[in-house]
Amino acid sequence: MIETLNDKSPEPEKMLSISIPPSASYNIGGGPLQIILKDDDAPPGGSGTGLKAEYFAKPDFTEPVTSQVDAQIDFKWDKKAPIAKVQPDKYSIRWSGKIEPLYSDTFTFTTPGTPYGTAKLIIDGKTVIAAKAGKSVSRSGTIALKAGKKYDIVLEYTNARDYGSFIRLIWSNPKQFEQAVPKSQLFPSP
Numbered sequence: 001m002i003e004t005l006n007d008k009s010p011e012p013e014k015m016l017s018i019s020i021p022p023s024a025s026y027n028i029g030g031g032p033l034q035i036i037l038k039d040d041d042a043p044p045g046g047s048g049t050g051l052k053a054e055y056f057a058k059p060d061f062t063e064p065v066t067s068q069v070d071a072q073i074d075f076k077w078d079k080k081a082p083i084a085k086v087q088p089d090k091y092s093i094r095w096s097g098k099i100e101p102l103y104s105d106t107f108t109f110t111t112p113g114t115p116y117g118t119a120k121l122i123i124d125g126k127t128v129i130a131a132k133a134g135k136s137v138s139r140s141g142t143i144a145l146k147a148g149k150k151y152d153i154v155l156e157y158t159n160a161r162d163y164g165s166f167i168r169l170i171w172s173n174p175k176q177f178e179q180a181v182p183k184s185q186l187f188p189s190p
Contacts (some may be wrong), residue, residue, distance in 0.1 A: 043102045043103070043147065045102070045182065045184035045185065046100045046102075046184045046185050046187075047184065048098075048100065048182075048183055048184050048185055048186045048187045049069055049071065049183060049186070049187070049188060050069045050070050050071040050072065050097075050183045050186050050188060051069065051070055051073065051095040051096060051097040051153070051155075051186045051187075051188055051189075052067060052068075052069060052095065052096050052097055052188040052189045052190075053067060053068050053069065053070040053093055053094070053095050054066075054067045054093065054094045054095075054096075055067070055068075055082065055083050055085070055086060055091065055092075055093055056086070056091060056092045056093070056094075057085065057086050057087070057090070057091060058090060058091070058092065059090050059091060059092045059158040059159060059160050060092065060158070061092045061094060061156070061158075065083065065085040065086055066083060066085060069188045070095060071183040071186075072169075072180050072181065072182065072183050072186070073095055073155060073167060073168060073169035073180070073181070074168050074169070074180040075166055075167055075168070076165075076166040077165040077166060078165060078166070079165070080165075082165075088159075088165065089159065089160065089161055090159070090160060091158070091159055092156065092157065092158040092159070093156070093157045093158075093167075094154065094155070094156050094157075095153075095154070095155045095156075095157075095169075096152075096153065096154045096155075096188075096189040097152075097153060097186060097187045097188040097189040098150040098151060098152060098153060098186070098187040098189075099123065099145075099150070099151050099153040099181065099185060099186055099187075100148065100149065100150045100151075100185050100186075100187065101145040101146070101147055101148075101149070101151075101171075101173075101185065102147060102176065102185065103147050103173055103175045103176060104145070104146045104147045105144070105145070105173040105174060105175055106142050106143070106144045106145075106173060107142065107143055107144075107145050107171050107172070107173045108140055108141070108142050108171065108172050108173065108178075109121055109123070109128050109129060109140060109141055109142070109143070109169070109170065109171050110129075110139060110140040110168075110170040110171075110172075110178070111129050111131065111139045111140070111155070111157075111167060111168065111169060111170070112139060112166070112167075112168050112170065113131075113139065113157065113166055113167040113168070115133065115134055116133050116134065116159065116160055116161035116165075117133055117157055117158055117159040117160070117161075117165065117167065118131060118132055118133050118156070118157065118158045119131045119139060119155065119156070119157050119167065120154075120155070120156045121141070121153075121154070121155050121169070122152075122153070122154045122155075123143050123145075123151050123152070123153050124143070124145075124151040124152055125152065126143060127141075128141035128142070128143050129141045133158070133160060150187060153186075155169055168180055169181050
């Protein structure tokens with residue numbers, strides 16, 4: 001059964017609740033039930049492929065190991081190293097490139113991550129987040145961006161402990177839900 005939801009109400013909510021009665025009839029194949037929500041009013045996504053990622057063997061951005069393009073910054077390594085050539089408890093990563101917002105608005109960026117790591121987010125030359133290890137500082141910040149314009153972005157992450165290692169780059173604004181920045185809106189630096 002396909003259900004269409006109307007988002008044209010005068011006061012749209014940002015939360016959707018779906019109740020599915022416990023029954024095998026809705027999922028005869030036995031696999032996971034997939035629900036796809038599509039906003040017909042959303043602008044089309046970009047053509048990005050992710051950000052350039054530079055991996056370093058030391059938490060001070062020394063001893064470069066490799067570089068690659070990471071489609072998204074949405075990682076949970078836990079007690080493992082992000083790549084084979086670094087130790088799980090001492091490394092740093094620098095992502096760089098461009099970010100292209102879908103809407104003109106003030107964006108909130110958040111970098112959830114282990115409290116033993118640091119995160120520094122710079123967009124368009126402005127420091128949006130500067131979170132230090134072990135400190136109870138905010139891992140979020142705001143910046144006004146224009147739809148369709150590509151802005152320089154750099155995210156630097158360090159880890160100095162071997163447990164609970166993770167990092168995400170999340171954005172939101174009044175017109176879009178909080179989500180990891182999709183690869184379609186990220187463009188690697190050369």
